Amino acid sequence: MSTVSQLQSITLHVNGQSYMVEVEPRWLLSDVLRHQLGLTGTHVGCEQGVCGACTVLIDGQPQRSCLLFAVQADGAEIKTIEGFSSNDSLTDVQQAFQDRHALQCGYCTPAMVVTTEALLERNPNPTEDEIREALSGNLCRCTGYQFIVEAVKDAAERRRRG
């Protein structure tokens, strides 16, 4: 039996740019970001909503891009890790992660940074419990989390200092 692909035209607003893309309705947003738009900073781990590696901001909220079809994001404002710095320099959050040794293999890190950005946007001075709660959907196999929590505290402090 042959399958007929049905491409659908959608517009994704990603990191301030608009992209018209042709997608099949079954294609995941994570795959379209990576393979159609070349935004490979969004990582894919479990592809079933567990690890959080694919987290991006959709209309300002962290969401797992592996749990959304790209067609569901038609017209939405999406921000990926690539959208947080406008040049090659690190953001304050990224610098805090580096300075606090909050990464090892780095696979979880883009999503950790994206989730941290969303947290600091809504809560510039989070407690440790609030940080752990915010990051509870982002799994890291390497660090044991303590350094990540320290990095988020550090980033919050840097941002409050300006």
Ligand code: FES
């Ligand atoms: S790849 Fe999306 S949650 Fe794991």
Ligand code: FES
């Ligand atoms: S640094 Fe390796 S999974 Fe988090």
